[in-house]
Amino acid sequence: MNNRPDYRDICEAAxxxxxxxxxxxxxxxxxINEQVGSEVFFKCENQQHIGAFKFRGAYNAIIQLSxxxxxxxxxxxxxxxxxxxxxxxxxxxxxxxxxxxxxxAPDIKRRGxxxxxxxxxxxxxxxxxxxxxxxxxxxDNRLSLIPPFNHPHIIAxxxxxxxxxxxxxxxxxxxxxPCGGGGLLSGTALAVKGLQENxxxxxxxxxxxxxxxxxxxxxxIITIDYPDTIADGTQTLSLGEITFxxxxxxxxxxxxxxxxxxxxxxxxxxxxxxxxxxxxxALGLAALLERKTPPANRVGVIISxxxxxxxxxxxxxxxxxIT
Amino acid sequence: MNNRPDYRDICEAAxxxxxxxxxxxxxxxxxINEQVGSEVFFKCENQQHIGAFKFRGAYNAIIQLSxxxxxxxxxxxxxxxxxxxxxxxxxxxxxxxxxxxxxxAPDIKRRGxxxxxxxxxxxxxxxxxxxxxxxxxxxDNRLSLIPPFNHPHIIAxxxxxxxxxxxxxxxxxxxxxPCGGGGLLSGTALAVKGLQENxxxxxxxxxxxxxxxxxxxxxxIITIDYPDTIADGTQTLSLGEITFxxxxxxxxxxxxxxxxxxxxxxxxxxxxxxxxxxxxxALGLAALLERKTPPANRVGVIISxxxxxxxxxxxxxxxxxIT
Numbered sequence: 001m002n003n004r005p006d007y008r009d010i011c012e013a014a015x016x017x018x019x020x021x022x023x024x025x026x027x028x029x030x031x032i033n034e035q036v037g038s039e040v041f042f043k044c045e046n047q048q049h050i051g052a053f054k055f056r057g058a059y060n061a062i063i064q065l066s067x068x069x070x071x072x073x074x075x076x077x078x079x080x081x082x083x084x085x086x087x088x089x090x091x092x093x094x095x096x097x098x099x100x101x102x103x104x105a106p107d108i109k110r111r112g113x114x115x116x117x118x119x120x121x122x123x124x125x126x127x128x129x130x131x132x133x134x135x136x137x138x139x140d141n142r143l144s145l146i147p148p149f150n151h152p153h154i155i156a157x158x159x160x161x162x163x164x165x166x167x168x169x170x171x172x173x174x175x176x177x178p179c180g181g182g183g184l185l186s187g188t189a190l191a192v193k194g195l196q197e198n199x200x201x202x203x204x205x206x207x208x209x210x211x212x213x214x215x216x217x218x219x220x221i222i223t224i225d226y227p228d229t230i231a232d233g234t235q236t237l238s239l240g241e242i243t244f245x246x247x248x249x250x251x252x253x254x255x256x257x258x259x260x261x262x263x264x265x266x267x268x269x270x271x272x273x274x275x276x277x278x279x280x281x282a283l284g285l286a287a288l289l290e291r292k293t294p295p296a297n298r299v300g301v302i303i304s305x306x307x308x309x310x311x312x313x314x315x316x317x318x319x320x321x322i323t
Numbered sequence: 324m325n326n327r328p329d330y331r332d333i334c335e336a337a338x339x340x341x342x343x344x345x346x347x348x349x350x351x352x353x354x355i356n357e358q359v360g361s362e363v364f365f366k367c368e369n370q371q372h373i374g375a376f377k378f379r380g381a382y383n384a385i386i387q388l389s390x391x392x393x394x395x396x397x398x399x400x401x402x403x404x405x406x407x408x409x410x411x412x413x414x415x416x417x418x419x420x421x422x423x424x425x426x427x428a429p430d431i432k433r434r435g436x437x438x439x440x441x442x443x444x445x446x447x448x449x450x451x452x453x454x455x456x457x458x459x460x461x462x463d464n465r466l467s468l469i470p471p472f473n474h475p476h477i478i479a480x481x482x483x484x485x486x487x488x489x490x491x492x493x494x495x496x497x498x499x500x501p502c503g504g505g506g507l508l509s510g511t512a513l514a515v516k517g518l519q520e521n522x523x524x525x526x527x528x529x530x531x532x533x534x535x536x537x538x539x540x541x542x543x544i545i546t547i548d549y550p551d552t553i554a555d556g557t558q559t560l561s562l563g564e565i566t567f568x569x570x571x572x573x574x575x576x577x578x579x580x581x582x583x584x585x586x587x588x589x590x591x592x593x594x595x596x597x598x599x600x601x602x603x604x605a606l607g608l609a610a611l612l613e614r615k616t617p618p619a620n621r622v623g624v625i626i627s628x629x630x631x632x633x634x635x636x637x638x639x640x641x642x643x644x645i646t
Contacts, residue, residue: 025348027370031438046597047350115354267633274369274629276597306597310590310640317633 003242007194009156010187013060014163020063020092021056021160022048026168029272035323036288038299041172042269043165046277046306050112052233053161053184053304054085054148060157061146062089070095075143077130079105081233081305082148087116098143100130108309149183150240159187165300166195173296176284178304179203179212179254180234182243188302189250199300200252202293204283206231206262211238213254216247230259230312233280233304255293257286263316264323265289269303270313278308279316289323326565330517332479333510336383337486343415344379344483345371349491352595358646359611361622364495365592366488369600369629373435375556376484376507376627377408377471383480384469385412393418398466400453402428404556404628405471410439421466423453431632472506473563482510488623489518496619499607501627502526502535502577503557505566511625512573522623523575525616527606529554529585534561536577539570553582553635556603556627578616580609586639587646588612592626593636601631602639612646 024047033039045053062074073096076086083099090097097118101110102125114120123133137143147154161184166172175192179185182203189201205213209227215238223238239247247254265282268289269275284301287293347370356362368376385397396419399409406422413420420441424433425448437443446456460466470477484507489495498515502508508526515524528536532550538561546561562570570577588605591612592598607624610616 025370047348051597270599270633270636274374274599276593276599310593313593314637314640317637 003152004245005152005156005190007190009152010159010163010191010194013056013156014160016060016063017056017157017160020059023164024048024161026165027273027275031272032268032285038288038296040285040288040299040301041165041169042273042301042303043161044275044303045161046275046281046303050081050084050088051305051307052081052085053158053302054081055088056160057154057157057183058082058085058089058146061151061153062086062093062095064153065144069144072142072144073098074146075100075134075138076146076148077134078148079109081307083109083113083118084116086146087113087118090118091116098137100133100137106309149181149236150242152242155183155187155243155246157187158184159191161302162188162300163191163195165302166192166199169298169300172196172199172298172300174200174202174293175300175302176202176204176287176293177302178231178234178280178283179205180280181236182212182239182247184302184304185251186243186246189246193250201250202287203247203251203254204287205254205256206234206283207256207258209234210256212247213256215239215244216251216254219248231262231280231283233278234283255287257283257290257292260322261286261290263319264321266316267321270317275303276306276308276313277303278305281305326475327568328475328479328513330513332475333482333486333514333517336379336479337483339383339386340379340480340483343382346487347371347484349488350596350598354595355591355608361611361619363608363611363622363624364488364492365596365624365626366484367598367626368484369598369604369626373404373407373411374628374630375404375408376481376625377404378411379483380477380480380506381405381408381412381469384474384476385409385416385418387476388467392467395465395467396421397469398423398457398461399469399471400457401471402432404630406432406436406441407439409469410436410441413441414439421460423456423460429632472504472559473565475565478506478510478566478569480510481507482514484625485511485623486514486518488625489515489522492621492623495519495522495621495623497523497525497616498623498625499525499527499610499616500625501554501557501603501606502528503603504559505535505562505570507625507627508574509566509569512569516573524573525610526570526574526577527610528577528579529557529606530579530581532557533579535570536579538562538567539574539577542571554585554603554606556601557606578610580606580613580615583645584609584613586642587644589639590644593640598626599629599631599636600626601628604628
């Protein structure tokens with residue numbers, strides 16, 4: 001495999017993940033269908049191991065390490081779902097995982113990673129540089145770095161969610177996926193174009209974190225300041241080189257949604273689909289509610305994850321409906 | 324079929340419901356498994372049409388009406404999930420549904436039933452008798468009454484959730500189902516004993532609504548006063564004759580759980596399974612958390628539904644964990 005994965009890599013990742021990842025349910029709601037005017041098929045990656053699609057990429061990357069690399073262990077930087085995904089895969093495969101995490105990471109995420117047996121090394125993001133920490137921890141370069149999105153094995157793994165959806169639900173006109181660093185979106189595009197070439201793939205970002213939309217429109221990678229969005233899974237500052245290239249060549253369009261509509265989508269998924277969905281996972285439905293995408297009969301939506309804390313959900317449920 | 328359904332009726336109901344009901348997912352959580360000391364398989368009927376298992380029984384009953392009965396329409400008394408289930412089935416089959424509902428029914432449930440096209444007739448439960456209302460509405464006796472639980476077709480339909488679970492997950496030691504009027508529990512027992520005869524079937528009630536537990540222990544139907552439990556799906560005052568007989572002969576034990584542990588179970592299902600579950604649906608997990616059932620390696624749990632309003636979920640999430 002060269003640096004840029006293709007459809008065959010998605011198929012191979014799907015074979016590797018068979019019986020390892022959860023083959024997540026596809027759910028629909030007549031009420032949501034009526035409200036948005038399309039038949040919508042939600043792929044529920046909130047039901048995936050560790051509550052997010054990130055498990056898929058981490059597994060597909062770590063399982064392909066050499067025996068020596070597996071014996072030496074892996075390292076990752078993350079305060080979020082990627083950390084838990086790497087920790088969970090390493091727990092399954094009996095590999096030593098070291099996670100470099102800022103000391104201001106939410107306690108729930110730190111504990112979620114710790115409980116999976118990972119060795120957590122904290123740093124102070126205000127005074128310390130995480131690359132320096134990593135160099136100290138990995139001075140002899142024995143640990144294999146598992147990047148969060150800009151890696152062909154990660155991208156191929158993330159694409160298997162859409163591979164399952166587009167295998168099970170035929171004749172999709174449109175498929176919507178959230179976009180942070182672009183691993184999920186680029187993998188999704190490869191999978192969908194391989195299975196249903198006439199299905200449009202559209203990436204969705206919060207208005208507050210529209211670096212990928214800007215990059216897509218301007219034809220170059222745009223970096224933004226740390227974005228203040230409720231959708232914390234999309235707070236990445238820029239796409240990677242590989243994900244950007246794939247998005248340019250395989251994604252049909254990028255759209256943005258308001259913070260208010262992201263919260264409305266979380267509420268509708270709670271009431272109608274009975275699913276706990278984190279704000280990033282609700283971006284696709286938010287785009288449909290805001291009519292940001294062309295009219296379509298059959299729409300697939302990737303619900304990327306469900307790791308939302310109770311306080312956040314209380315706050316969202318307490319707000320009145322806006323649709 | 325006589326009045327008392329058997330395992331074959333469950334199998335036939337499963338055939339009728341194929342491609343009509345949702346074949347709901349079975350989910351597990353390593354964290355919950357660790358906490359309760361068993362491998363637990365949750366059958367997610369919160370993902371069923373109208374957000375509860377009730378769709379299964381209503382469909383299995385209404386589809387077996389004669390053509391003339393279907394043409395004349397059906398009638399049901401309910402302010403809850405049964406009303407929505409009957410309305411939804413009638414919508415699918417193009418049958419006229421009349422629902423008699425108290426005027427103090429929660430607005431969300433009234434609207435949920437109305438939106439499905441049912442004709443709702445309200446009565447004042449303080450001054451009017453619902454049987455009188457029904458006699459007025461159905462003076463010529465043309466409408467077919469669809470009872471909520473004490474009917475062989477309803478029981479057989481409800482049993483198909485456990486039929487799917489026990490078909491998919493082998494070697495279960497124990498299966499837990501909530502108990503209101505006993506339709507779900509008795510159908511579950513028939514299904515499980517037919518598929519895995521060594522699996523113990525245990526019914527779970529709130530301590531505050533323990534009429535079925537009392538009935539099971541005393542060998543006769545006990546009626547209680549209107550119980551003040553958060554698990555509104557189990558507020559039935561007594562079992563029916565058919566459900567009581569089946570529970571006596573096919574259920575291994577009945578246990579009760581505290582209100583505090585029901586809420587804890589709702590929280591754990593929110594955080595670990597990412598599922599929106601109503602208090603009644605969390606009874607099985609509550610029994611495991613309270614160690615009310617004998618130790619077991621592999622346990623099936625029926626999550627009966629997810630129709631919880633936002634305010635109730637906010638309140639439950641705001642309380643601290645007790646485990």
